[in-house]
Amino acid sequence: xxxxxxxxxxxxxxxxxxxxxxxxxxxxxxxxxxxxxVDVAAIAGCQAVKFQKRTLEIVYGEAELAxxxxxxxxxxxxxxxxxxxxxxxxxxxxxxxxxDKSMTWFASCWDERSVDFIEQFNPPAYKIAxxxxxxxxxxxxxxxxGRPLIMSTGxxxxxxxxxxxxxxxxxxxxxxxxxxxxxxxxxxxxxxxIPKLAERYGVPVGYSGHEVGLATSLAAVAMGAxxxxxxxxxxxxxxxxxxxxxxxxxxxxxxxxxxxxxxxALGDGVKTVSSDEVPIMNxxxxxx
Numbered sequence: 001x002x003x004x005x006x007x008x009x010x011x012x013x014x015x016x017x018x019x020x021x022x023x024x025x026x027x028x029x030x031x032x033x034x035x036x037x038v039d040v041a042a043i044a045g046c047q048a049v050k051f052q053k054r055t056l057e058i059v060y061g062e063a064e065l066a067x068x069x070x071x072x073x074x075x076x077x078x079x080x081x082x083x084x085x086x087x088x089x090x091x092x093x094x095x096x097x098x099x100d101k102s103m104t105w106f107a108s109c110w111d112e113r114s115v116d117f118i119e120q121f122n123p124p125a126y127k128i129a130x131x132x133x134x135x136x137x138x139x140x141x142x143x144x145x146g147r148p149l150i151m152s153t154g155x156x157x158x159x160x161x162x163x164x165x166x167x168x169x170x171x172x173x174x175x176x177x178x179x180x181x182x183x184x185x186x187x188x189x190x191x192x193x194i195p196k197l198a199e200r201y202g203v204p205v206g207y208s209g210h211e212v213g214l215a216t217s218l219a220a221v222a223m224g225a226x227x228x229x230x231x232x233x234x235x236x237x238x239x240x241x242x243x244x245x246x247x248x249x250x251x252x253x254x255x256x257x258x259x260x261x262x263x264x265a266l267g268d269g270v271k272t273v274s275s276d277e278v279p280i281m282n283x284x285x286x287x288x
Contacts, residue, residue, distance in 0.1 A: 004148050004174050004204055007104045007124035009047055011174055012204040017221050017259050020127075020229040021046040021252065022208075025084040026242055029073070034090075035097055037232055038105075044252040045260075048104040050127055050229070051094070053114040056081050072239060088117075095121050108132075112141040119145065127229075128168075130154030130180045139167045148172040150227070152208050153197070154180030165201050174227055175201060176208040177220070183245035184211040191216065194223045210245045214255045221262045228259065 003012035011018045021041035027034035041049045056065060056078065065078030073083030086094070098105040108127035109115040115126065115138075128151040132138050142149055149168055153161050153175055165173070177193045189211060198205040206227025207220035217228050233246035247255060273281065 001198065002171070002203065004172055006048070006148050009104070011206075011226050013224075013226060015226065017225065017263060018048070018206070018227040019044075019046045019256055019259065020048045020050050020227065022050045022229050022231040022246075024050070024052045024231055024242055026231060026233045026238075026240055026246060027084075027086075028238070028240055029083045029085070031086075031090050031093060033234065034086075034094060036234060038094070038097055038101055038103055040232060040234070040249045040252060042101045042103050044249070045256040046103075046252070048106065049098065051086065051091075051105065051107040052110070052129075053107045053118055054081070054085060054110040055113040055117075056085065058111040058113060091118075091121060109142075110138075112138060115141050115145065123147065125150060128152065130156060130178050133164045134160055136163075136167055139164060143168050148174070150174045150176060150206075152176045152178040152180075152229075154178035154208070158200075161197075161201075165203075170201060170203050173201075174204045174206060176206045176227065176229060177225070178208040179210065182210050182242060184209070186211060186216065189216055191220055191223055194220060194225050198224060212245065214247070214251060214258065217255060218258050218262050221259050222266065228255075230255065 071080040207225040231246035
């Protein structure tokens with residue numbers, strides 16, 4: 001199985017699980033909240049934080065932006081989307097702050113112009129959202145950057161994933177098994193897809209979770225996920241569409257701690273007698 005290297009970290013079988021704290025738009029347009037979320041990720045021991053970048057007029061169109069929608073930012077959907085979108089100055093501040101915290105950051109870009117925007121920050125990777133998996137022009141634009149790519153596979157058929165992987169190539173690609181519901185029902189997670197994706201495409205496979213709770217992310221690691229991505233929030237009761245399916249600070253610390261415990265417990269799959277078992281064996285076993 002090939003490895004993918006992001007900012008010096010190896011992602012693949014035999015390497016520690018790479019944990020991404022998805023800030024997304026949970027900063028609610030507030031740079032101070034974004035900084036606090038970076039702090040949360042750093043304290044928990046995550047390897048990276050991730051944001052979302054959109055060119056609103058391209059992604060949504062005039063009619064969708066003009067649609068009535070009440071929010072703290074105004075009375076239309078456009079007011080909401082513009083309020084949640086970071087601009088150039090805010091991203092430079094995030095670049096500076098993440099470097100101060102020794103935290104890798106990158107973004108999921110929902111259109112070609114957003115890829116070009118993020119390129120000026122020399123990101124170590126890009127994330128491709130499940131919603132963009134069928135956008136062949138956007139996939140090609142990502143591939144032309146030559147950077148490692150992480151692609152979620154939610155709301156997609158096997159045939160659609162096949163076409164996307166063919167377009168991106170398997171070099172420097174990580175796939176994330178995903179169920180695109182917020183929050184996702186446990187019975188819809190289908191974690192058995194993790195080893196199947198690895199077998200089918202021959203690339204590192206991880207898990208992007210949108211469910212409530214942590215147990216399923218740990219199960220994903222036990223099933224071979226080499227990367228785990230979870231949305232994070234300061235408080236699940238905060239305003240915002242992604243907050244309820246996000247992990248709070250204490251939960252994130254527990255998640256990273258328990259991922260490392262699962263990794264230690266998995267072993268190498270070779271049946272042996274451990275050194276701690278020998279005195280117990282000698283004491284309790286009548287027949288050698």
